[in-house]
Amino acid sequence: MSINKESEIAANLQIGPTDMGMVRIYIEAEGIDLPMDFDPEEAEEIAEEIRAAANRARSMKK
Numbered sequence: 001m002s003i004n005k006e007s008e009i010a011a012n013l014q015i016g017p018t019d020m021g022m023v024r025i026y027i028e029a030e031g032i033d034l035p036m037d038f039d040p041e042e043a044e045e046i047a048e049e050i051r052a053a054a055n056r057a058r059s060m061k062k
Contacts, residue, residue, distance in 0.1 A: 008029070010030075011027050011028060011032070012024070012027070012028045012029070013026070013027055017059075020037075020038070021039075023040060024038075024040060025038070
């Protein structure tokens, strides 16, 4: 599936710290439980990528 292809799959997303000092992104959908742990530096890089993508998407809507 490409990033531009729409999907009918609904999922829940949770983000928070773990007791091991990691940042967890947890995705839950029908039949899927996907925990992904990142060290804080990786999580900050992901956050920067999300912000950059949001800015690009915002500029495309104009």
